[in-house]
Amino acid sequence: MARLVQQLATPELGQLVAQLSVRYEKYRFRELKLDLTRGKPSTEQLKLSDAMDGVLQGNFRASDGTDVRNYGGLRGIPEARQLGATLMNTRPEWVMAGGNSSLTLMHQLVHAALSHGLWGAGSAWSDEAEASGRPIRFLCPVPGYDRHFTICESLGIEMVNVAIGPDGPDLAELELLLADDPNIKGIWCIPKYSNPTGCVYSDAVIRGLAELPKRAGRNFLILWDNAYGVHDFEFPARPLPDLMSYADAAGTADHVAMFTSTSKITFAGGGIGFLAASAAVLSAFEKRLSASTIGPDKVNQLRHARFLDGRIEDHMRAHAELVRPRFDAVLERLERDLGGREIASWTRPSGGYFISFDTMPGLAREVVKLAADVGVALTPAGATFTYGKDPDDRNIRLAPTFPSVADVTAATEVFTVCVQLATARKLLLSRTDR
Numbered sequence: 483m484a485r486l487v488q489q490l491a492t493p494e495l496g497q498l499v500a501q502l503s504v505r506y507e508k509y510r511f512r513e514l515k516l517d518l519t520r521g522k523p524s525t526e527q528l529k530l531s532d533a534m535d536g537v538l539q540g541n542f543r544a545s546d547g548t549d550v551r552n553y554g555g556l557r558g559i560p561e562a563r564q565l566g567a568t569l570m571n572t573r574p575e576w577v578m579a580g581g582n583s584s585l586t587l588m589h590q591l592v593h594a595a596l597s598h599g600l601w602g603a604g605s606a607w608s609d610e611a612e613a614s615g616r617p618i619r620f621l622c623p624v625p626g627y628d629r630h631f632t633i634c635e636s637l638g639i640e641m642v643n644v645a646i647g648p649d650g651p652d653l654a655e656l657e658l659l660l661a662d663d664p665n666i667k668g669i670w671c672i673p674k675y676s677n678p679t680g681c682v683y684s685d686a687v688i689r690g691l692a693e694l695p696k697r698a699g700r701n702f703l704i705l706w707d708n709a710y711g712v713h714d715f716e717f718p719a720r721p722l723p724d725l726m727s728y729a730d731a732a733g734t735a736d737h738v739a740m741f742t743s744t745s746k747i748t749f750a751g752g753g754i755g756f757l758a759a760s761a762a763v764l765s766a767f768e769k770r771l772s773a774s775t776i777g778p779d780k781v782n783q784l785r786h787a788r789f790l791d792g793r794i795e796d797h798m799r800a801h802a803e804l805v806r807p808r809f810d811a812v813l814e815r816l817e818r819d820l821g822g823r824e825i826a827s828w829t830r831p832s833g834g835y836f837i838s839f840d841t842m843p844g845l846a847r848e849v850v851k852l853a854a855d856v857g858v859a860l861t862p863a864g865a866t867f868t869y870g871k872d873p874d875d876r877n878i879r880l881a882p883t884f885p886s887v888a889d890v891t892a893a894t895e896v897f898t899v900c901v902q903l904a905t906a907r908k909l910l911l912s913r914t915d916r
């Protein structure tokens with residue numbers, strides 16, 4: 483597409499569709515099996531933490547003397563709480579170190595707020611829903627993380643899309659929505675290298691968010707999922723300002739819950755999930771949690787704390803050495819094949835796990851299907867929006883971390899042909915329809 487495809491005369495556009503179709507059909511015979519779907523660490527990344535195995539060497543005592551082999555300690559051992567505080571750039575006294583997944587903590591916390599309340603007697607969201615005869619609703623910056631939306635759906639919480647920009651969500655839009663409906667009880671935020679746009683919330687947005695619970699109905703909760711807090715590509719890294727500290731100063735600390743985990747630092751699904759919240763919220767949550775568990779896996783907590791102690795940045799640099807070339811491979815191909823063509827746009831994150839790609843409206847599903855038909859799996863179109871529905875059908879999340887650089891390159895090449903083919907076909911159709 484040397485000239486802008488939009489400017490081609492109809493016969494030239496027809497020729498272009500034919501050429502692209504020939505290129506596309508050739509992929510069928512290559513029997514590709516490439517996957518750019520979920521954000522999983524590559525095997526090389528997992529290997530960076532192999533030395534954690536055996537790090538305890540028979541020393542099972544935590545710094546406070548706890549024998550980590552035994553039951554107890556819902557809040558986690560001190561060194562694991564310190565690790566969580568370092569990862570979230572917050573204070574250890576606010577941190578609970580839990581089991582193997584931050585997503586589980588998010589589900590458990592939202593469930594506890596809904597069914598029992600986290601702010602004393604009569605604070606359950608479900609009571610308010612019943613009294614008002616209207617559902618509980620959450621603000622969901624989109625595109626966002628599908629599993630946050632699944633938590634809401636599974637608990638009967640209605641979702642309200644709000645746009646996300648390069649600095650985070652628009653505070654004025656949030657305030658308007660909150661003023662209109664006191665049943666909006668929460669907001670999902672992925673403040674650093676957001677899934678999928680890769681944006682980082684600005685200091686002004688974070689300060690504004692700390693004030694947000696004052697503009698909302700009672701018992702509002704900011705769910706601050708800092709899953710990619712240390713997943714930078716450039717070092718020394720800039721830490722994200724601590725929302726909890728801002729909220730503490732603003733008097734809204736009881737309305738913030740921050741999360742992170744080591745899932746993409748050590749072993750995915752075999753790490754530690756963390757929650758940071760005020761003393762009051764942690765106590766209320768602990769009470770609910772104690773009905774279902776005697777405590778987290780403290781042996782795993784201890785080996786993580788010993789393994790990562792004092793070397794998080796070095797460890798994340800080693801991750802970046804593996805992740806950045808995969809991102810570069812995608813970005814170079816996108817630029818080479820689609821740059822300057824005005825038929826698509828995409829993000830260029832400086833960390834995290836995803837690139838967010840926008841086709842022209844109405845083409846994302848078609849592109850994902852074209853790619854799937856020749857063996858390139860992409861995250862389903864719509865997955866980045868609430869209820870799986872992208873109103874413009876244009877967003878596609880690319881996750882380059884897991885495949886090799888060669889596979890990422892090959893998959894992106896197929897992807898860009900699919901984007902060009904779908905776009906040219908649509909333009910041609912729109913002309914012949916007239």
Ligand SMILES: Cc1ncc(COP(=O)(O)O)c(C=O)c1O
Pocket residue numbers: 521582583584585586627672677707709742743744745750751755
């Ligand atoms: C934004 C975000 N939060 C949470 C998770 C899952 O975290 P965990 O493994 O700690 O449950 C992911 C995984 O992809 C994610 O992208």
